[in-house]
Amino acid sequence: MAEGAASGDEPMSLPGGERRRAGKRLHKAPRVSDSLPCRPARASGGRDGQEDGWHGDCVLEPLNLPESPAGAAPGDGEAGGAGASVPCALCDHTETDGPGVLRHMLLRHDLVVADVKLVADLPRYLLYWKKRFKEKPISEFCSVIRTNTQAAPGDQEDFHLLCDALPEDRQLRETLQQKRLTEVLEQQQRERTDCTISRDCLFCNEHFSGNRSLLLNHMAREHAFSIGLPDNLVYCSEFLDLLQSKLDSLCCLYCEKTFRDKNTLKDHMRKKQHRRINGKNTEFDRFYVINYLEFGKKWEEVLSEDETRDDATDETNDDDDWSDWKEHPVCAVCLFCDHMTDTTDSLHQHMQERHGFDLPTVRTSLGLRFYQQVLLPDVRERHPAVRAAGQ
Numbered sequence: 001m002a003e004g005a006a007s008g009d010e011p012m013s014l015p016g017g018e019r020r021r022a023g024k025r026l027h028k029a030p031r032v033s034d035s036l037p038c039r040p041a042r043a044s045g046g047r048d049g050q051e052d053g054w055h056g057d058c059v060l061e062p063l064n065l066p067e068s069p070a071g072a073a074p075g076d077g078e079a080g081g082a083g084a085s086v087p088c089a090l091c092d093h094t095e096t097d098g099p100g101v102l103r104h105m106l107l108r109h110d111l112v113v114a115d116v117k118l119v120a121d122l123p124r125y126l127l128y129w130k131k132r133f134k135e136k137p138i139s140e141f142c143s144v145i146r147t148n149t150q151a152a153p154g155d156q157e158d159f160h161l162l163c164d165a166l167p168e169d170r171q172l173r174e175t176l177q178q179k180r181l182t183e184v185l186e187q188q189q190r191e192r193t194d195c196t197i198s199r200d201c202l203f204c205n206e207h208f209s210g211n212r213s214l215l216l217n218h219m220a221r222e223h224a225f226s227i228g229l230p231d232n233l234v235y236c237s238e239f240l241d242l243l244q245s246k247l248d249s250l251c252c253l254y255c256e257k258t259f260r261d262k263n264t265l266k267d268h269m270r271k272k273q274h275r276r277i278n279g280k281n282t283e284f285d286r287f288y289v290i291n292y293l294e295f296g297k298k299w300e301e302v303l304s305e306d307e308t309r310d311d312a313t314d315e316t317n318d319d320d321d322w323s324d325w326k327e328h329p330v331c332a333v334c335l336f337c338d339h340m341t342d343t344t345d346s347l348h349q350h351m352q353e354r355h356g357f358d359l360p361t362v363r364t365s366l367g368l369r370f371y372q373q374v375l376l377p378d379v380r381e382r383h384p385a386v387r388a389a390g391q
Contacts (some may be wrong), residue, residue: 067118089129098122114163120180184292188234212236239287
């Protein structure tokens with residue numbers, strides 16, 4: 001797919017079944033800073049042997065983000081948080097959540113935003129493109145996807161795809177991600193030093209006032225319930241409120257099953273060892289800083305990459321030179337004295353000559369198994385008659 005479609009380019013044709021996969025990411029984008037240049041959309045070239053070129057002059061200009069709509073909190077754009085006003089990029093229509101405005105743009109304007117889950121702040125993202133669409137036609141920025149290519153011309157549909165194949169879109173997404181990460185780290189620092197928390201334990205009536213670590217450490221120590229280290233969490237009060245609401249609705253925090261009363265729920269969580277949260281539940285992702293570190297990655301992918309990197313480092317540092325290895329010989333110790341020898345045959349001969357004890361004969365006659373042979377030194381220490389016989 002080209003990085004952008006010029007106004008005169010032909011629409012890209014895809015069969016109807018490909019429409020759902022039109023938003024697949026084409027390549028991984030590098031990190032960029034908060035202040036980024038943007039470039040005009042790239043034309044699809046290659047005609048007459050010429051390479052692709054940029055429309056007009058390649059003038060770099062600063063990428064300025066518009067202010068969030070009223071009521072849009074940081075990070076709310078991804079999920080369309082409560083109270084957020086999410087604008088349409090092509091008209092004055094607004095919705096209270098992200099899915100609503102995406103549905104409106106698809107049905108009303110035939111506009112599809114690819115990989116919307118990777119947009120850190122959807123209201124700001126759409127406000128930016130709303131401004132850009134007023135400056136230039138939408139075809140300057142979006143690829144055209146034609147569906148139902150095998151059908152009659154009247155049944156075919158054209159959709160505009162806005163995705164990070166366009167450098168300007170990719171830079172905008174990364175800038176929003178960096179801005180959200182900065183806001184999250186600032187919020188985390190405020191919570192780490194905040195000593196005004198006042199709330200009850202989720203599992204008992206004990207009340208805590210002060211830093212959040214007091215409550216979290218209490219639940220981990222007294223109730224075997226841990227949601228992670230305090231320094232790895234953000235929006236901790238909202239996290240605890242969410243957990244409290246689930247428990248109040250008699251819902252297990254791990255398996256999400258609902259029970260008839262609180263005692264049954266407690267017994268279930270204790271017996272099934274469900275005093276923990278389900279790591280696969282994406283509802284809790286926004287409360288962990290690790291989910292904000294890498295663009296488009298969740299904590300499983302970040303940890304997997306760290307483990308792979310550690311394994312590669314261990315293999316690189318592995319020293320194959322064993323020239324300084326000093327191997328100590330394995331010695332066998334007599335059952336009756338401190339005599340040691342490096343072979344079992346010489347030890348058997350020593351015990352037979354010095355102590356009158358023939359271990360192979362005793363083992364065969366009594367049918368001693370391996371474990372019973374291991375107990376022979378213990379028998380000697382516990383029974384003086386055996387020890388005296390050996391001496």
